[in-house]
Amino acid sequence: xxxxxxxxxxxxxxxxxxxxxxxxxxxxxxxxxxxxxxxxxxxxxxxxxxxxxxxxxxxxxxxxxxxxxxxxxxxxxxxxxxxxxxxxxxxxxxxxxxxxxxxxxxxxxxxxxxxxxxxxxxxxxxxxxxxxxxxxxxxxxxxxxxxxxxxxxxxxxxxxxxxxxxxxxxxxxxxxxxxxxxxxxxxxxxxxxxxxxxxxxxxxxxxxxxxxxxxxxxxxxxxxxxxxxxxxxxxxxxxxxxxxxxxxxxxxxxxxxxxxxxxxxxxxxxxxxxxxxxxxxxxxxxxxxxxxxxxxxxxxxxxxxxxxxxxxxxxxxxxxxxxxxxxxxxxxxxxxxxxxxxxxxxxxxxxxxxxxxxxxxx
Numbered sequence: 001x002x003x004x005x006x007x008x009x010x011x012x013x014x015x016x017x018x019x020x021x022x023x024x025x026x027x028x029x030x031x032x033x034x035x036x037x038x039x040x041x042x043x044x045x046x047x048x049x050x051x052x053x054x055x056x057x058x059x060x061x062x063x064x065x066x067x068x069x070x071x072x073x074x075x076x077x078x079x080x081x082x083x084x085x086x087x088x089x090x091x092x093x094x095x096x097x098x099x100x101x102x103x104x105x106x107x108x109x110x111x112x113x114x115x116x117x118x119x120x121x122x123x124x125x126x127x128x129x130x131x132x133x134x135x136x137x138x139x140x141x142x143x144x145x146x147x148x149x150x151x152x153x154x155x156x157x158x159x160x161x162x163x164x165x166x167x168x169x170x171x172x173x174x175x176x177x178x179x180x181x182x183x184x185x186x187x188x189x190x191x192x193x194x195x196x197x198x199x200x201x202x203x204x205x206x207x208x209x210x211x212x213x214x215x216x217x218x219x220x221x222x223x224x225x226x227x228x229x230x231x232x233x234x235x236x237x238x239x240x241x242x243x244x245x246x247x248x249x250x251x252x253x254x255x256x257x258x259x260x261x262x263x264x265x266x267x268x269x270x271x272x273x274x275x276x277x278x279x280x281x282x283x284x285x286x287x288x289x290x291x292x293x294x295x296x297x298x299x300x301x302x303x304x305x306x307x308x309x310x311x312x313x314x315x316x317x318x319x320x321x322x323x324x325x326x327x328x329x330x331x332x333x334x335x336x337x338x339x340x341x342x343x344x345x346x347x348x349x350x351x352x353x354x355x356x357x358x359x360x361x362x
Contacts, residue, residue: 006031079115091122151182161345161356199302206266207265207267208231209265210306212270220324224244225245226240234349234361235305242330242333248278268290270294
């Protein structure tokens with residue numbers, strides 16, 4: 001607003017001269033003003049003193065500011081109403097809408113940032129390391145495609161501990177969420193039970209092995225069994241034997257084959273299945289000086305290491321594919337076992353692979 005070169009006191013003195021009888025044209029010539037300006041002053045400030053004139057100007061200035069604020073708020077509301085079809089939380093999306101408002105509505109950056117509740121720094125920020133982010137995204141997409149049961153934790157540990165990348169977990173998780181790769185976890189209703197006795201934790205390889213059976217069907221409906229053996233120290237899968245029938249003699253043959261390259265365990269933990277309580281297996285274990293440690297009937301939590309391993313086998317590959325022949329099962333089990341031991345991070349041993357844990361022990 002243009003500021004007058006006459007102060008409030010000067011304007012009042014000019015108006016008083018006219019009231020005292022001096023002609024208006026003479027007053028206008030003396031002070032260098034037009035007659036229109038004089039009559040505007042008289043219509044606006046006639047009969048006022050200095051304090052009332054000051055108060056009037058304050059009210060006019062306040063009214064001007066309020067009008068400006070109202071216009072800004074109305075414009076902000078119109079911009080937001082037009083841009084937002086639903087609630088948007090991400091700053092990146094709000095930044096895009098603010099940039100669109102600046103381009104299309106010709107509003108200032110400050111007003112657009114206030115409308116969408118982002119800082120001007122966020123508006124002007126340009127992302128860096130886009131090429132490296134694309135590499136991370138490519139790795140995450142390939143991992144979740146090949147290993148459909150892996151969540152963010154396993155993907156990050158695989159990239160960090162197996163592949164050796166030093167990316168920060170917050171950065172990888174941000175890209176993981178942006179790609180919408182997160183698995184939906186359905187909460188389960190758990191029955192409150194008494195806390196089980198803690199499992200003994202082996203301190204060296206070949207201290208305690210665990211073994212158990214699993215069942216599944218081929219595409220033609222025929223049932224087959226899997227015989228799983230792991231080392232409880234580093235959760236390493238030692239054997240996955242697949243066949244339609246696995247009696248105690250086949251169990252003994254599998255254990256002999258593992259001992260040839262792995263060495264002899266002190267204890268083998270198992271349940272009370274008929275193959276495990278057979279006289280043939282007990283005599284063989286006694287001859288080899290291996291203790292068979294049976295769990296209590298109906299308490300699989302006492303054999304928790306192999307039960308957790310069975311869950312991984314079930315969800316990582318057994319439930320993912322339909323097999324036509326037992327040969328396909330054996331071939332896939334062999335390939336998966338190598339990946340499990342060498343590439344799949346295990347949360348129970350600190351996010352490293354079983355082979356890395358074994359190398360640390362050596």
